[in-house]
Amino acid sequence: MSSSLPFLPFALPDIGEEEIAEVVDTLRSGWLTTGPKAKRFECDFAVFLGDESLHCIAVNSATAGLHLALEAIGIGPGDEVITTTHTFTATAEVVRYLGADVKLVDIDPATLNIDARAIEAAIGPRTKAILPVHYAGLAADMPAILALARQHGLKVVEDAAHALPTTIGGQLVGTLASDATVFSFYANKTITTGEGGMLVTRDAALAARARVMRLHGMSRDAFDRFTATAPSWYYEIVAPGFKYNLTDMAAALGLHQLKKARVFQQRRAALAALYDAALAGLPVTLPSQPRPGDLHAWHLYVLRLADGAGIDRDTFIDRLFAAGVGCSVHYIPLHLHPYWRERYALDAAMFPHSQQAYERMLSLPLYTRMTDADVQRVVDAVRAALA
Numbered sequence: 001m002s003s004s005l006p007f008l009p010f011a012l013p014d015i016g017e018e019e020i021a022e023v024v025d026t027l028r029s030g031w032l033t034t035g036p037k038a039k040r041f042e043c044d045f046a047v048f049l050g051d052e053s054l055h056c057i058a059v060n061s062a063t064a065g066l067h068l069a070l071e072a073i074g075i076g077p078g079d080e081v082i083t084t085t086h087t088f089t090a091t092a093e094v095v096r097y098l099g100a101d102v103k104l105v106d107i108d109p110a111t112l113n114i115d116a117r118a119i120e121a122a123i124g125p126r127t128k129a130i131l132p133v134h135y136a137g138l139a140a141d142m143p144a145i146l147a148l149a150r151q152h153g154l155k156v157v158e159d160a161a162h163a164l165p166t167t168i169g170g171q172l173v174g175t176l177a178s179d180a181t182v183f184s185f186y187a188n189k190t191i192t193t194g195e196g197g198m199l200v201t202r203d204a205a206l207a208a209r210a211r212v213m214r215l216h217g218m219s220r221d222a223f224d225r226f227t228a229t230a231p232s233w234y235y236e237i238v239a240p241g242f243k244y245n246l247t248d249m250a251a252a253l254g255l256h257q258l259k260k261a262r263v264f265q266q267r268r269a270a271l272a273a274l275y276d277a278a279l280a281g282l283p284v285t286l287p288s289q290p291r292p293g294d295l296h297a298w299h300l301y302v303l304r305l306a307d308g309a310g311i312d313r314d315t316f317i318d319r320l321f322a323a324g325v326g327c328s329v330h331y332i333p334l335h336l337h338p339y340w341r342e343r344y345a346l347d348a349a350m351f352p353h354s355q356q357a358y359e360r361m362l363s364l365p366l367y368t369r370m371t372d373a374d375v376q377r378v379v380d381a382v383r384a385a386l387a
């Protein structure tokens, strides 16, 4: 009886003895906040992406990283940034931090990623940037998005909170021709530091600005221009910056999580393939696959109930919970939340694909600590809920 089994959570972090030992080492070292381990994590991240010329800037959340990236590209009052309605609010809220406006657009119903044609239709005189999300870990249509950006002179900042590691055309997200890419290491993401993120850019000026704004707008560069021997206590405040640095305690986790990122992705892909095989033929729409040869990070495994399912999504989720299986919904689209709906006078009819997906979708448990038997248990619960 599945009901006699312990509850299967929706998500769980995968923390090994290596991570624990590294955190303990940090605690004993006397250096808790941003220091040698955060620096090493940044260097290792560039190596992981396969391009040591990339600037990697460790921050205490992806939200912070997105805020810093948009600030560094000069987003401000009067500007508009285009993003998807089908995301977490963090993607869009950072635009509002800067006094700029958000232009939400609909998704491609096949991939659930931002629709490049909808972006094109939304570009106006105030548009300054495009902020795509690699939904669930499947790359957005970056060739089309980057082409639009070039054509209209727009910046591109990628929300890669789900996308480590994800490739498109064989290239890792983080190494594409966008202005900046931001990863999340929140507890349920594909690698975790508890809370944390990484801002990645090829642009040295953007990186320099983000580094200064990451820590109170503090700079030593002004002094260093005149002498190589700035006293260790000297700094200058060049802007009202933020407090977005990553601690060495968190970076200690990241050092080992990053080493496992490839193996984690393989396990997630294997679990997703088990779901795909076991759920084929049921009245559900399975997640979109990456193009042949490309990596999907499989942060989420999102099902949609098909017309013949004979059950509504909320009842379906209730039945899974009753069977001891945790699940979730990604996302309640932004156009349904009071703040976004009221600020921009939005309604569901403006986003038919996102709305339809939302009404039918749920995310099944998908994490590296799941066993094949756990997958079977979820599949049994899905079959029973649909029967």
Ligand SMILES: *Cc1c(COP(=O)(O)O)cnc(C)c1O
Residues within 6 Å of the ligand: 060, 061, 062, 063, 064, 087, 088, 090, 091, 133, 159, 161, 162, 183, 184, 185, 186, 195, 196, 197
């Ligand atoms: C998790 C998430 C974020 C925010 O990440 P934090 O590290 O928690 O700030 C942003 N965008 C998306 C799509 C996310 O899923």
